[in-house]
Every structure is written in structure tokens, then in C-alpha cells.
Amino acid sequence: MSLDFSGQNLAGANFSYADIQGANFTNAMLTDANLCGANLCGANLCGANLCGANLIDVYLRNAKINESTKIDSKWRLVWEIVNQGSEGQNLSGADLSGVNLCRVNLCRADLSDANLVGTDLYNADLSDADLSDANLSGANLIDADLYNANLSGANLSGADLINANLAGADLINANLIGADLTDVNICNTNLRDVNLSTTNLSGIDFSYENLSGANLSDANLSDANLSDANLSNADLSDANLSDANLSNANLCNADLSDANLSGANLSGANLNGVNLSGADLSGADLSGADLGGADLGGANLNHANLRDAKINEATKIDSKWRLVWEIVSQGDEGRNLSGSDLSYADLSSTNLSNADLYDADLYNANLSNTNLRNVDLIDANLIDANLSGADLSYADLRNAYLIDANLIDANLHGAKINESTKIDSKWLMSSLGDCQSGI
Numbered sequence: 001m002s003l004d005f006s007g008q009n010l011a012g013a014n015f016s017y018a019d020i021q022g023a024n025f026t027n028a029m030l031t032d033a034n035l036c037g038a039n040l041c042g043a044n045l046c047g048a049n050l051c052g053a054n055l056i057d058v059y060l061r062n063a064k065i066n067e068s069t070k071i072d073s074k075w076r077l078v079w080e081i082v083n084q085g086s087e088g089q090n091l092s093g094a095d096l097s098g099v100n101l102c103r104v105n106l107c108r109a110d111l112s113d114a115n116l117v118g119t120d121l122y123n124a125d126l127s128d129a130d131l132s133d134a135n136l137s138g139a140n141l142i143d144a145d146l147y148n149a150n151l152s153g154a155n156l157s158g159a160d161l162i163n164a165n166l167a168g169a170d171l172i173n174a175n176l177i178g179a180d181l182t183d184v185n186i187c188n189t190n191l192r193d194v195n196l197s198t199t200n201l202s203g204i205d206f207s208y209e210n211l212s213g214a215n216l217s218d219a220n221l222s223d224a225n226l227s228d229a230n231l232s233n234a235d236l237s238d239a240n241l242s243d244a245n246l247s248n249a250n251l252c253n254a255d256l257s258d259a260n261l262s263g264a265n266l267s268g269a270n271l272n273g274v275n276l277s278g279a280d281l282s283g284a285d286l287s288g289a290d291l292g293g294a295d296l297g298g299a300n301l302n303h304a305n306l307r308d309a310k311i312n313e314a315t316k317i318d319s320k321w322r323l324v325w326e327i328v329s330q331g332d333e334g335r336n337l338s339g340s341d342l343s344y345a346d347l348s349s350t351n352l353s354n355a356d357l358y359d360a361d362l363y364n365a366n367l368s369n370t371n372l373r374n375v376d377l378i379d380a381n382l383i384d385a386n387l388s389g390a391d392l393s394y395a396d397l398r399n400a401y402l403i404d405a406n407l408i409d410a411n412l413h414g415a416k417i418n419e420s421t422k423i424d425s426k427w428l429m430s431s432l433g434d435c436q437s438g439i
Contacts, residue, residue, distance in 0.1 A: 006044075016054075045069050056098040057120060081106070092130075102140075112150075127165075137175075197235075207245075217255075227265075237275075247285075267305075277316075282344075291315050302344035303366055320345075327352070338376075348386075368406075397421050 002022040009029040017037040027047040035050075037057045047068040055075045060082050065071065071079075078099050080086075088108040097115045102122035110130045118138045127147040137157045141164050148168040157177040167187040175195045181204060191206075193213040201216075205225045214234045221236075224244045232252040236259050243263040250270045258278040265285045273293045282302040286309045293314040301318075306325040311317065317325070324345045327335075334354040343363040353373040361381045369389040377400050385405045394414040402423040410427075417423065 021059075045071075050075070057100045059100050097135075212250075222260075232270075262300075291317075296321070302364075303346050305346050343381075353391075397423075402427070 002024060003020055004024045005028050006024045006026040007028060010033055011029050011031045012033060013030070014034045015038045016034045019039045020043060021039045021041040023040070023043045025043060025045050025048045028049070030048055030050045030053050032052040033050070034054045035058050036054045039059045040063045041059050042062045044064045046064050046066040048070070050069065050071040053071075055078075060075075060079045062083065063079065065076065065079050074095055077094065078096065078101070081089075081101060081104055085105045086109050087105050090110045091114055092110045093113045094111070095115045096119055097117040098119065100120045101124055102120050103124060104121075105125045106129050107125045108128045109126070111134050112130045112132045114131070114134045116134055116136045116139050119136070120140045121144050122140050123143040124141075125145050126149050127145045128149065129146070130150045131154050132150045133153040134151075135155045136159050137155050139156070139159045142160050142162045144161070144164045146164055146166050146169050149166075150170050151174050152170050152172040153174060154171070155175045156179050157175050159176070159179045161184050162180055162182045163184065165185045166189050167185050168189065169186075170190045171194050172190055173193045176199055177195055177197055179196075179199055181199065181201060184204070186204075186206065186209060189209060191209055191211045191214055194211070195215045196219050197215045197217045198219060200220045201224055202220050203223045204221070206229050207225045207227045208229060210230045211234055212230045212232045214231070216239050217235045217237045218239060219236075220240045221244050222240050222242045224241070226249050227245045227247045228249060229246075230250045231254050232250050234251070234254045237255045237257045238259060239256070240260045241264050242260050244261070245265045246269050247265045248268040249266075251274050252270050253273040255275045256279050257275045259276075260280045261284050262280050263283045264281070266289050267285045268288045270290050271294050272290050274291075275295050276299050277295045277297045278299065279296070280300045281304045282300050283304065285305045287305045287307045288309065290310045292310055292312045294316070296315070296317040298318075301321045301324070306321070307328045309325060309329065311322065311325055320341050323340065324342065324347070327337075327347060328350050331351050333351050335352075336356045337360055338356045338358040339360060340357070341361045342365055343361045344365060345362075346366045347370055348366045348368045349370060351371045352375055353371045354375065356376045357380050358376045359379040360377070362385050363381050364384040365382075366386045367390050368386045370387075370391070372390055372392050372395050374394045375392075376396050378396050379399045380401070382400055382402045382405050385402070387410050388406045388408040389410065390407075391411045392415050393411050396416045398416050398418045399420045400422070402421070404424070405427075407427045
């Protein structure tokens with residue numbers, strides 16, 4: 001049975017978050033009443049006085065209001081939107097902050113410069129709407145349809161966009177700091193110059209999107225798909241891009257200083273002029289990437305794949321890693337690499353046959369499937385090195401350190417080993433017939 005408050009003096013009464021749907025408030029005095037979050041669905045407010053009442057987040061669907069109802073213009077407008085729809089309506093500059101507009105039809109509405117701070121737009125239809133320069137900070141846009149909407153210059157900081165449809169939307173210069181974009185659809189969205197700094201974008205699909213000039217500093221983009229994306233001139237400093245897919249992406253002149261790119265796929269990416277100083281590129285795939293003029297000073301390139309990457313004289317890279325690049329990209333059969341620091345280098349599947357690696361530091365290097373036939377490895381440090389499948393036939397391993405090295409399927413036929421060779425007994429025993437014992 002519906003509550004009957006008709007004609008009662010309820011000035012200053014507290015109905016916050018009360019479920020009073022269908023209640024009769026005809027001619028009731030509700031001045032300065034607290035109706036925040038109340039459910040007034042189907043309530044009769046004809047002739048009621050709601051001046052000064054707190055109606056933030058109140059649910060007014062199917063509520064009855066007439067000309068005698070005294071209510072602030074903001075909330076009369078909200079009632080009209082909720083109950084009559086506002087498809088194509090001009091609401092430019094309107095104050096709709098803190099309003100419950102869930103499931104409303106605002107398709108093609110003009111909401112440019114509107115105040116929608118903290119507004120509940122759950123499952124609302126905002127397709128083709130003009131929200132340029134609107135303030136949507138902290139708004140609830142879960143499941144909202146923003147297809148082809150104009151959000152250029154809009155403030156969406158802290159907004160909840162879980163499962164929202166942003167396909168075809170224009171987000172140029174929009175502020176999305178701290179927004180939740182989980183499972184959002186951003187197909188063909190214009191994200192040029194968008195501000196996404198500090199935002200959690202883990203696992204998001206930005207493939208083929210235009211993010212040129214975007215601010216993604218300190219953003220979490222781990223496991224994100226940015227393949228073929230345009231990130232030219234973007235700010236990705238201090239961003240977490242671990243295990244992200246950036247293959248064939250355009251990062252020309254982007255700032256990736258101090259970014260975490262460990263395990264990232266950057267194969268074929270355009271990194272021309274990019275700032276990668278201090279970046280963590282450990283285990284990253286840079287094969288075929290264009291690093292011309294890039295700054296890799298102080299970058300961590302441990303186990304990075306530099307095969308066929310493009311490096312020129314303008315590329316700033318530590319001499320150790322320039323040498324590694326030369327080895328994997330140009331081949332170094334017979335080269336004198338004695339005493340070289342190649343620790344943590346990815347030299348897998350490289351031809352180093354007949355090379356001189358006397359006293360070289362190959363600690364924890366990846367030499368899997370590498371051709372080391374007839375190589376001088378006397379006194380070399382191969383501790384923790386990955387030599388699985390490597391061809392070490394006739395290599396000179398006297399006095400070499402192979403403690404904890406992985407020699408699974410390695411070919412040690414004819415290799416020279418002496419009493420000073422530090423090698424785990426299991427490898428020595430399994431290969432004893434193939435090795436030469438020497439002084």
C-alpha cells in the first residue's frame with residue numbers, strides 16, 4: 001500500500017535514500033527536505049512545495065508533477081528529461097550535476113558545456129550527442145551508449161566507463177585521468193591529445209587507434225594491445241607497458257623515458273626520435289624496430305631482441321648494446337670479441353663460429369641455438385647462460401665457467417674441457433664421450 005503524505009508539513013524531513021515510490025505527496029510541504037537518493041518513482045508531487053529540497057540522485061521516473069508543484073527549475077528540467085525524453089534537445093550549459101539520469105534517452109542531445117559532475121548516466125543513450133567541453137568528472141557512465149558522441153575537450157576524470165560504448169566517439173583533448181575504462185569499446189575512437197595519465201588501462205585494446213599527442217604518463221598499460229596504433233608525440237613517461245603489444249605502432253618522437261617495457265612487443269615499431277632513456281626494455285622484442293635517432297641512454301636492454309633493428313649514428317645507446325645489435329644484426333663469424341661484456345645479451349640463433357670470446361662475460365646470456373663451433377671460450381664467464389641447442393662443437397672451454405648453464409641439447413662434440421672448467425657434473429657426464437680433455 002502506498003504511503004499517504006498528502007497535505008502534511010514535512011519541511012526539513014529526512015527521506016534520504018528512502019524507497020517511497022508511489023507515495024502521495026499532493027500539496028505536501030517538503031521545503032528543505034532531504035530527498036537525496038530517494039526513490040520517488042510513480043510518486044504524486046502535484047501541488048507539493050519542494051523549494052530548497054535536496055534532490056541529488058533522486059529517482060523521478062513516472063513521478064507526477066503539475067504547474068502547482070513548486071520545485072527548483074533544475075529539478076523540473078530533470079523530471080522532464082526522465083519522463084519525456086530529451087532526444088535532440090538543446091541542453092547546452094545546463095546544470096545536471098548530481099542528477100539521476102540512468103537509462104534516459106539523450107540521443108543527439110546538445111549537452112555541450114553542460115555540468116554533469118557526479119551524474120548517474122547508467123545505461124543512458126548518448127549516441128551522437130554533443131558533449132564537447134562538458135564536465136563529466138565522477139559521472140557514472142557504466143553501460144552508457146556514447147557511439148559517435150562528441151566528447152572533445154570534455155572532463156571525464158574519475159568517470160566510470162565500464163562497458164561503455166565509445167565507438168566512433170571524438171575524445172580530442174578530453175581529460176580521462178583516473179577514469180575506469182574496463183571493457184570499454186573504443187573502436188575507431190579519436191583519442192588525439194587525450195589525457196589518460198595515471199589511468200588504469202591494463203589489457204585495453206587500442207590497436208589501430210589514433211593516440212597521437214596523448215598524455216599517458218604514469219598510466220597502467222600492462223598487457224594492452226597497441227599494435228599499429230598512432231602514438232606519435234605521445235607522453236608515455238613512467239608508464240607501465242610491461243608485456244604490451246606495440247608491434248608496428250608509430251611512436252615517432254614519443255616520450256617513453258623511465259617507462260616499463262619489460263617483455264613488450266615492439267617489433268616493427270617506429271621509434272624514430274623516441275626518448276627511451278632509463279626505460280626498462282628487459283626481454284622486449286625490438287626486432288625490426290626503427291630506433292634511428294632514439295635515446296636509449298641508461299635503458300635496461302637485458303635479454304632484449306635487437307635483431308634487424310634500425311640503429312644509426314644519431315641513436316644514443318650504450319656501447320655494450322650497440323655491440324650486441326651489431327652481433328645479432330650483422331653476424332660476427334670469426335670476430336674478435338675477447339674480453340667483451342655480453343652479459344644478459346640475447347644472442348640466440350646467432351652465428352659466432354670461429355669467434356674469439358676469450359675472457360668474455362656471457363653471464364646469463366641467451367645463446368640458445370647459437371653457432372659457437374670452434375669458438376675460443378677460454379676463461380669465459382658462462383654462468384647461468386642459456387646454451388640449449390647451441391653448437392659448441394670443437395669450442396675451447398678450458399678454464400670457462402659454466403656453472404648453472406643450460407646445456408640441454410647442446411652439441412659438445414670435440415669441445416675442449418680441462419680440470420679448471422667449471423661445469424655441472426650432469427653435463428660433463430652426459431657429454432664425456434664427445435669432449436676433449438686438455439690442459
